[in-house]
Amino acid sequence: MSQTQTAATPDERVKTRSSFHQLLIRPELGGICGVIIVFAFFMLTAMDSGMFSLSGVMNWSVVSSQFIIIAVGACLLMIAGEFDLSVGSMIGFAGMSIALLSVTFGLPVWSAIILTFILCMLIGGLNGWLVIKTGLPSFIVTLALLFILRGLTIFGAITATNKTIVGGVRDVAQGDWLAPIFGGKVFTGAFQWMADQGWIDTFSRGVKKGQPIVEGIPMLMVWALGLVIFGHYLLTKTKFGNWIFAAGGDAQAARYVGVPVNRVKIAMFMFTAFCACVFATAQVMEFGSAGADRGVLKEFEAIISVVIGGALLTGGYGSVIGAALGAIIFGVVQQGLFFAGVESSLFRVFLGVILLLAVILNTYIRRKITGEK
């Protein structure tokens, strides 16, 4: 009798958790719930508005992809315990750099893109180096860079061309080998085929008559997907990923156990700059022009996506998948409100409410899990 009893009693030092509780532990949970709620909501309110037609889906998917691209960088950096407020200015700066180098100074587009990537990642590295060397909060250092980069962008554009919008990139990018990797579209054949079968809408007039309204999957979405996979793999399956968590959780403790915290943080600043540069390049290649005011406030949109996705502002906790889900929620809500016909002045009210709700939900879930009171 007594023997069977001891076998059935579990080790009292190990706390048991229900499988439901186990599920809650994932930082993505808030994001998953959010996505379900948001889609259910718009299915109910905006079903017949064209939001879920092919071109409608493409519209909010592209906007979400834009958020994902900058959110992945911001997410990894935030988990590593730092902020980058210069993302928006970096987008404007990178776009202008590509336009000026290629259109005004006549460099081939591929070299303009590569040079810009190098330049941006160096500036990202500078951000990180300044934060490490001065010991100042990254909030302040990158806030300074926000102004410096925006100012340089306007100054560069004005002195080189006397204008603040530099166009003509599309013409010089014609036939370039690197440009389509950012601004091109894939699976165009499949979409044309579906149009020929009459499955998807086509243009009814003009030079594109008979061609599908949605020509293909923009490379922007491919980049977004690629960055999420890369970021998720890096964070969860590699040693470097553990270093990122450690550097953001407790930098001093991480140093004691031999994590190269400075190197990790600087690398993450560079990666954030890389993501901003991808965003800018795709934008310039798609629209054919760079404006000195592009990307204003994008840093906050990136941070909001990451926070909706369950990452902690203090670092050491979060997930790339969560950030991507946060970006999807943000993008779907932003465009969905237009589809639902909400008065545009209420737009920011809704964004604010959703941000607040997401953070409260995430905090609530996390406290439940960790038993914090």
Added chain:
Amino acid sequence: MKLSKLFKSTALALTMAVPFAMVTTTAHADGERYVLVSHAPDSDSWWNTVKNGIKLAGKQMDVKVEYRNPPTGDLADMARIIEQATASKPDGIITTLADFDVLSGPIRSAVDQGINVIIMNSGTPEQTREVGALMFVGQPEYDAGFAAGQRAKGDGVKSFVCVNHVISNTVVAERCRGFADALGIDLGKSMLDSGEDPGEIKNRVLAYLAANPKTDAILTLGPTSADPTIAALKENGMAGDIYFGTFDLGTEIVKAIKEDIIKWGIDQQPFLQAYLPVVILTNYDRYGVLPGNNINSGPGFVTKEALGLVEKYAGEFR
């Protein structure tokens, strides 16, 4: 524990509030639906007149109208909004052509999907034709500046400063160029990049006038730069003495015209830019009638003599 309570009550409040906000905007779904997409950030109050214009036209024509804008004024975001508007299949889109490179693709795509488009406010008749829009309703900026310059020249003006609060908008800068050309002088040093902050604008105008005391005239490009300039002139005692003209109207500008501080205001009549396209599109959809040319909504000069109605409706319809 508190947090869970807060969470529950917030969620409850939200589920109740959200459908309510939705219902108010999707009232009558039968009539034609037109979407106006502007390039203005939320903070730009001048566009309120445009909102009122489409609202009134929507009521009078019994059609549904929607106003959309990129919250931060980012033109790449505006392109996405035009794509969004297209996907929602409205009967017509009214939009500005603030940057041809960025916006021509999405607009062309809307036109090719069978949606009627009218360009308002920013753009040129040539660009309008190129994207396949029906017409352009707006003020030809260079011509408006030129007309103002001729008027100033007649009043004996020989030099001026252009207080430009939107240096990034090349179309608006055309106003200064037209003004300078009419006076027969080089624009060069007469352009003052004032920034958008009222405090900064005021101080830069004060500094410019202190450094160039022989300036005959001031030209401001809208309420954003005019209001602080009025304050600056009151402070340095040049109010009423220096020749002061401005583009666009607003409450402060109307007051200053009344007080003889501003000689004239050029009204591009944004109300018409919003109101007319809705009326035109509705009649085109219903009866197939369409005016044969672009419509110049301005320039209309507003002076002290003709202030009655302007004063009454400044900021609302004027």
